[in-house]
Amino acid sequence: MQFGLSEEQILLQDNVKRFLNDNASLDHVRKYAEGESDANIWAGLSELGVAALLIPEEHGGIGMTPLDAAIVAECLGNNVAPGPFLGSAVMAPTALIASGGDHGELLGELAAGTHRVGIAFGEAIKRRNDAGIQVSNGVMNGTSLFAFDAVADSYLVADQNKHLYLVSASDTGLTRTVLTTVDKTRQTVELTYKDVAATCISTQVSVFETTLDIGRVMLAADTLGAAQDMLDQAVDYAKQREQFNRPIASFQAVKHMCAEMAASLEPCRSMVWFAAHALADLPDEARATACHTKAHLSEVGKAIAKTSTEVHGGMGFTDLVGLHYWFKRIGANRQWLGAPEHVRHEAAVLQGLVA
Amino acid sequence: MDLSFGSEYDEFRAEVQNFLANNAHKAPKGNDLRGDTAKDWQKLLIENGYTARTIPKEFGGFGAEPDILKSRIIAEEFSNARVNTGLGGQGISMLVPTLLEMGTQEQKEQFIRPTIHGEMIWCQGYSEPGAGSDLASLTTSAVLEGDEWVVNGQKIWTSTAHIADWIFCLVRTEPDAPKHKGISFLLFDMKTPGIEIRPLVDMTGAANFNETFYTDVRVPKHQIVGERGQGWQVANAILGHERETLAPANTAQTRINALIELMKTDTADGERLIDNPVYRDRLMKVQGQVMAMRFNELRVLSARLNPGQDAGLSRMITKLEGTELRHELEGLAIDVMGEIGLAYEDNPHLRNSGSWQREYMYFLGLIIGGGTSQIQKNIISERGLDMPREPKIEKSR
Numbered sequence: 191m192q193f194g195l196s197e198e199q200i201l202l203q204d205n206v207k208r209f210l211n212d213n214a215s216l217d218h219v220r221k222y223a224e225g226e227s228d229a230n231i232w233a234g235l236s237e238l239g240v241a242a243l244l245i246p247e248e249h250g251g252i253g254m255t256p257l258d259a260a261i262v263a264e265c266l267g268n269n270v271a272p273g274p275f276l277g278s279a280v281m282a283p284t285a286l287i288a289s290g291g292d293h294g295e296l297l298g299e300l301a302a303g304t305h306r307v308g309i310a311f312g313e314a315i316k317r318r319n320d321a322g323i324q325v326s327n328g329v330m331n332g333t334s335l336f337a338f339d340a341v342a343d344s345y346l347v348a349d350q351n352k353h354l355y356l357v358s359a360s361d362t363g364l365t366r367t368v369l370t371t372v373d374k375t376r377q378t379v380e381l382t383y384k385d386v387a388a389t390c391i392s393t394q395v396s397v398f399e400t401t402l403d404i405g406r407v408m409l410a411a412d413t414l415g416a417a418q419d420m421l422d423q424a425v426d427y428a429k430q431r432e433q434f435n436r437p438i439a440s441f442q443a444v445k446h447m448c449a450e451m452a453a454s455l456e457p458c459r460s461m462v463w464f465a466a467h468a469l470a471d472l473p474d475e476a477r478a479t480a481c482h483t484k485a486h487l488s489e490v491g492k493a494i495a496k497t498s499t500e501v502h503g504g505m506g507f508t509d510l511v512g513l514h515y516w517f518k519r520i521g522a523n524r525q526w527l528g529a530p531e532h533v534r535h536e537a538a539v540l541q542g543l544v545a
Numbered sequence: 546m547d548l549s550f551g552s553e554y555d556e557f558r559a560e561v562q563n564f565l566a567n568n569a570h571k572a573p574k575g576n577d578l579r580g581d582t583a584k585d586w587q588k589l590l591i592e593n594g595y596t597a598r599t600i601p602k603e604f605g606g607f608g609a610e611p612d613i614l615k616s617r618i619i620a621e622e623f624s625n626a627r628v629n630t631g632l633g634g635q636g637i638s639m640l641v642p643t644l645l646e647m648g649t650q651e652q653k654e655q656f657i658r659p660t661i662h663g664e665m666i667w668c669q670g671y672s673e674p675g676a677g678s679d680l681a682s683l684t685t686s687a688v689l690e691g692d693e694w695v696v697n698g699q700k701i702w703t704s705t706a707h708i709a710d711w712i713f714c715l716v717r718t719e720p721d722a723p724k725h726k727g728i729s730f731l732l733f734d735m736k737t738p739g740i741e742i743r744p745l746v747d748m749t750g751a752a753n754f755n756e757t758f759y760t761d762v763r764v765p766k767h768q769i770v771g772e773r774g775q776g777w778q779v780a781n782a783i784l785g786h787e788r789e790t791l792a793p794a795n796t797a798q799t800r801i802n803a804l805i806e807l808m809k810t811d812t813a814d815g816e817r818l819i820d821n822p823v824y825r826d827r828l829m830k831v832q833g834q835v836m837a838m839r840f841n842e843l844r845v846l847s848a849r850l851n852p853g854q855d856a857g858l859s860r861m862i863t864k865l866e867g868t869e870l871r872h873e874l875e876g877l878a879i880d881v882m883g884e885i886g887l888a889y890e891d892n893p894h895l896r897n898s899g900s901w902q903r904e905y906m907y908f909l910g911l912i913i914g915g916g917t918s919q920i921q922k923n924i925i926s927e928r929g930l931d932m933p934r935e936p937k938i939e940k941s942r
């Protein structure tokens with residue numbers, strides 16, 4: 191019995207961390223937030239094997255597990271790093287593999303990091319009145335909101351029936367408009383489809399669900415990383431900042447805020463590990479655990495985002511320390527792919543608790 | 546990541562299940578510490594290695610090698626079957642491990658066997674009216690006169706003092722030493738002249754606690770564990786462990802399952818409580834928190850099994866998070882029941898024997914006892930996050 195990371199997984203974590211500390215420091219993040227392309231960082235991560243993580247070796251991948259992917263997601267959250275990891279390295283490969291179709295070529299390109307697949311799932315999770323899509327005879331019309339990865343080469347789109355389609359970003363009928371959100375580390379877009387050619391990937395609800403579940407666990411892992419960094423920053427700041435002739439870290443009012451953050455976050459790490467492990471190995475528990483993990487990390491992350499900012503005092507509110515990138519990242523992870531109340535409802539449905 | 550215990554352990558689990566299937570009917574139902582049923586059950590459990598498992602045979606235990614997974618399996622299976630796990634109390638949970646670690650051979654021989662067999666009940670004399678969170682400032686004194694310690698002072702929160710045969714007690718023997726170095730750990734008979742016990746009724750209505758008063762209580766010199774002035778280390782040898790086990794996640798899991806059952810069967814305005822989306826959302830929120838604590842406990846277990854594994858802060862946070870969570874869980878049950886949630890004692894509309902209100906209050910007690918939540922936060926920030934201590938204020942004389 192061993193509940194934790196293997197030596198190989200700790201090595202993976204160290205490698206990704208080192209790369210991100212060199213290539214996705216706060217200075218870099220500011221540049222991405224101002225619109226600089228993330229192509230270089232994605233190329234670098236792909237060289238480390240991040241794009242190929244979940245893709246089988248026969249398609250040029252390295253065939254690792256959702257837990258390995260969660261480790262990477264945590265690192266990305268830690269540095270609020272940009273890039274198409276969630277769509278291109280996790281959700282798209284998961285859908286393509288689960289569909290059972292022949293997608294070897296596309297998987298190969300995904301593994302190499304040369305093709306990016308974005309995700310437009312809003313329609314199938316909770317459609318807003320501003321959106322709505324129709325597909326008939328392989329032709330898609332309508333609008334998707336908040337698709338992620340603004341510069342993807344193609345998009346995996348779920349309709350209201352939870353059927354999955356692939357559309358090309360270069361289709362002349364597809365218009366892509368950046369939707370500004372608070373989170374500047376990852377851009378989202380509105381996609382409008384006017385007679386766009388849509389390749390059906392799957393009509394099985396289970397394929398959509400498997401894809402959604404892993405996406406939710408990755409967002410939870412991203413929040414874990416971001417929240418851990420906010421806690422670390424708060425503790426470091428409190429040790430340096432002096433008022434009343436002593437570091438504010440020596441005041442119980444401040445220490446207790448930090449202890450509360452640490453106490454609520456520590457179980458989250460085990461929860462993300464378990465949820466990621468369950469995706470591959472415990473099918474009966476995987477779905478409800480993914481929902482609970484997404485919801486719980488969202489709640490804990492939100493509280494830490496607030497508390498860490500408060501520990502920084504007025505500086506936390508400024509752009510100078512850049513803490514707001516983490517605050518907003520955690521906020522975005524909370525809303526994407528189902529907000530807490532929504533996923534908790536799903537958890538109740540999965541347990542048969544809803545009439 | 547490997548969550549299986551292995552085939553050897555599957556066999557062991559089957560053995561435990563088999564034992565429970567054949568013997569569960571012999572288990573006591575209530576919480577009677579002195580009844581014959583409880584003692585017989587305890588004896589049977591020791592003989593089969595389901596309690597006092599690693600205590601050496603020469604002291605009346607089962608004498609098995611420590612095996613964390615087997616202990617875990619026993620706990621899981623007894624919990625699943627909702628069968629009494631044997632005698633508890635501070636003698637068994639605190640004094641016996643302390644004696645095994647710090648006691649003399651004579652002390653081990655004299656005290657361990659009768660304690661684990663329920664023939665010797667102990668109470669713990671630690672806290673005082675003026676020494677709660679700052680326990681090391683305790684002032685109950687013991688002065689050596691010839692071959693006897695003479696004890697004078699007052700203790701509080703002395704659980705089960707009214708039924709205890711003996712007490713293990715922290716006293717100040719070196720008044721001139723720094724406060725942590727002037728304490729000794731004494732054992733004495735509660736029938737010794739000079740002891741007065743006054744029950745202390747708590748908010749649940751029970752009187753498990755007492756105030757105890759000591760006036761010239763004479764204790765033979767050799768009834769000390771460890772050396773003079775070593776009492777603080779003796780007491781702390783096992784305190785941390787006690788904190789970790791106050792609010793285990795599998796009990797929280799049992800309680801949330803009971804709450805789900807209640808919400809599926811109880812109705813208000815003809816609607817099942819679980820069909821109310823607000824209550825249901827709150828239920829799911831707490832279920833997620835229980836889940837997180839269960840996985841945290843898996844990590845603690847794994848780190849004990851695999852010494853190379855980093856447990857992070859997973860052990861340090863269990864008392865704080867576990868007790869707060871149980872208080873919230875029990876309180877949720879009260880909320881969803883509306884007025885019926887108030888029912889207590891002999892009220893005919895009680896649900897689950899009134900356990901929701903009782904546990905709701907009891908866990909507030911545990912949030913305070915065993916190191917308050919605030920003390921836990923000091924520990925987490927100072928030892929876990931390496932934040933500086935509050936500057937000390939010199940005592941004015």
